[in-house]
């Protein structure tokens with residue numbers, strides 16, 4: 203094979219792009235600028251960690267099923283871990299996004315970081331709502347019968363039926379978590395590629 | 411188990427929720443508390459000193 207042929211291979215091109223944009227020392231940095239040593243920077247990783255607990259406890263719930271999580275002490279415990287890690291997840295995410303909003307952290311070509319954050323937020327809300335209607339108890343019955351009226355008023359009920367437990371559960375445990383995980387991965391990679399946004403400086407332009 | 415149940419009794423959850431009403435705004439106390447806690451956490455995160463910050467500066 204000639205070198206130009208090798209140059210044109212998609213594997214070669216992809217490797218060069220990744221190497222250029224995300225060398226190992228950028229992917230796993232050892233130091234950060236001093237302004238990063240503030241509590242406000244902890245909330246991104248707090249969101250990420252609680253997402254890990256949400257996914258982990260959700261997987262345990264999936265192993266044993268609803269009879270177990272409604273009917274046994276250990277099942278209740280894991281169910282509660284799942285709920286409370288979600289509470290911490292949203293709590294940390296909101297503080298995180300307020301912080302990034304206050305820093306205008308979309309500056310210097312970081313729009314995609316911000317936007318993947320926005321879409322993750324929306325997807326997570328969808329995951330929360332489908333979780334409420336997937337509980338398989340009186341609470342979920344009540345919530346879904348209320349929600350159907352709202353959704354039917356928009357016409358979307360024909361495609362997204364909150365009374366259909368099978369559909370809601372699949373959205374809750376397959377589609378929306380997949381979306382949240384992929385988007386979070388992109389989000390964190392974008393932060394690594396761009397580096398942490400520098401603070402405001404009077405009259406200065408932000409470097410890309 | 412009895413130990414855990416005594417925790418559960420701390421907050422009675424079998425009653426109706428409490429709501430605050432102000433004109434068209436209606437919000438449960440529980441949600442309001444969470445929102446206030448988020449604002450407080452945000453402010454504390456901005457002003458609380460981060461451990462190790464001064465030490466690292468001295469080293470440089």
Ligand code: HEM
Pocket residue numbers: 242243244245246247249250253295298299302307308312315316318319320322323386389390393396397398399
């Ligand atoms: C699953 C939800 C999320 C996770 C796991 C997450 C995680 C992270 C992490 C670990 C960082 C780097 C550390 C830090 O600065 O805190 C970060 C940065 C950032 N996040 Fe998020 N985030 C999430 C949601 C959001 C949302 C909802 C927004 C805004 C709408 C957002 C906007 C940003 C921005 C703009 C940065 C870049 C900050 C910079 O360059 O200095 N994130 N995120």
